Amino acid sequence: MLANTEIRQNEIDSIEQQILDSIHKGDVENVKHLYGTMESHFQKGSDYTKDLIANRFLHPLTSLLEMNYSWGKQFLDIMPKNLKHEYCSQIYSSGI
Structure with missing residues (x-):
């Protein structure tokens, strides 16, 4: 089970890096695809994965x-529903 967890963590880190690279290149379509993944x-995923x-x-x-925010807003706006919900939960739990 630990090896499976490590693979998932590495995969998540890899997708994160791909998203950051695509954001810096302004590749909105690739960001949408990676957000979907x-x-x-x-x-x-399990609770651990979430x-x-x-x-x-x-x-x-x-x-x-x-x-x-001047260029980041467009990437926040295209975030999928469940990720956006988690994002909003983080904002509101911080007391902002």
Whole structure:
């Protein structure tokens, strides 16, 4: 089970890096595709996988996009439903 967890973590890290590269290139279509992949992992994954995506992927990504809101907003707007819901949960739980 540990090896499977490590593979999933590596896969999540890889997708995160691909999304960041696509964002910096302005490749909206590829970001949408990769968001879809991450959304699928989020929907079908265990609680551990969901926590991993929320903490290691979603929180750092949305922090970057919020700090660069002039160009980051478009990437926040295309975020899939479940990832956006988790993002909103993080915002509201912080007391902002």
